[in-house]
Amino acid sequence: MAIEKLEGVILRVRPQGETSKILTAFTPRRGLVSLIAKGARSPKSKFGGSLEVANRVQLVYYHRDTRDLQILSQVDILERFQRVQSGVGRLALAEACFEILLRTESGQQASGRLYDLLVQALRGLEKGEQGLRNVFRSFVLHFLAESGVAPQLGSCRRCGRVEVPTRLQFDVEHGGYVCDQCAPESRTVVPAGGRTLEWARWLGQISPEKAAVAISQRTAAELDRWLQLYLAYHFDTLQNLRSLVFLNGLGKVRGDG
Ligand SMILES: [Zn+2]
Known part of the structure; x- marks a missing residue:
């Protein structure tokens, strides 16, 4: 399991269970990537408002080839499209x-x-x-x-x-x-x-x-x-x-x- 940094655009965000969110991002290096942001539905989540559809972001996660759903560690916003x-x-x-x-x-x-x-x-x-x-x-x-x-x-x-x-x-x-x-x-x-x-x-x-x-x-x-x-x-x-x-x-x- 390796830490991976990937730029991408968030295409879709869905709630997962009581506490988490699943996002799908389009990335130039890996195409579509699905990630789970654990605890993202909590108001005190470290992800804050960064998981918004259409944000261009830098994703940091633990990549595993055998997994469909990667585990998100950190998100940094590179560009917002507020309008x-x-x-x-x-x-x-x-x-x-x-x-x-x-x-x-x-x-x-x-x-x-x-x-x-x-x-x-x-x-x-x-x-x-x-x-x-x-x-x-x-x-x-x-x-x-x-x-x-x-x-x-x-x-x-x-x-x-x-x-x-x-x-x-x-x-x-x-x-x-x-x-x-x-x-x-x-x-x-x-x-x-x-x-x-x-x-x-x-x-x-x-x-x-x-x-x-x-x-x-x-x-x-x-x-x-x-x-x-x-x-x-x-x-x-x-x-x-x-x-x-x-x-x-x-x-x-x-x-x-
Ligand atoms: Zn003709």
Whole structure:
């Protein structure tokens, strides 16, 4: 049994028995890690308020390979996201990112790149004033790229034209789009305007931290329909994201778009 120090983001915290808590953190070095914080439910606990969802923390624990649940010894907060933690809409978008990591195999593996993207998304949700949902969309596009299933948005997949067409159809099955001159090859298509393609290209390039920019309702609806089908097509476990269902149920949230 060795003492291990690990940086991570807390994705989930659950009560365990009368006195303890179990937390799940995403870490760049070990992927998802579950830890038990003994006595954490007591007001006098040494963990204090450090075990809050979305905190970026340094975890100190006793690592044992044979154990699913590691025993937490100490937590130091590296970065707090107070607007995310106190805002219903911001938190739901952060939790939608967490769900993707928790519910997919590629999300659970150790990845410095995915970890950086997650931290960038939290910073984007913390600082952004409008177009917050673009932070989530950007995170999704980067996640797809990291999982090896990035949509190819550079040109029409049939005629190869790179100019942005007025109208197009995203082809969910083949991972690209076809322009208005070409007929799609699959039945799973999402019609969209050229502007939506331009936003999709931008969101796949920009850091999620800088993606909070307002877009039109129409573009937002086209992007969401396409990304939802795309995620569901590639990941059985992402048929619907609970956090997004919750967020949509809230209706229009300030800063959303
Ligand atoms: Zn074409």
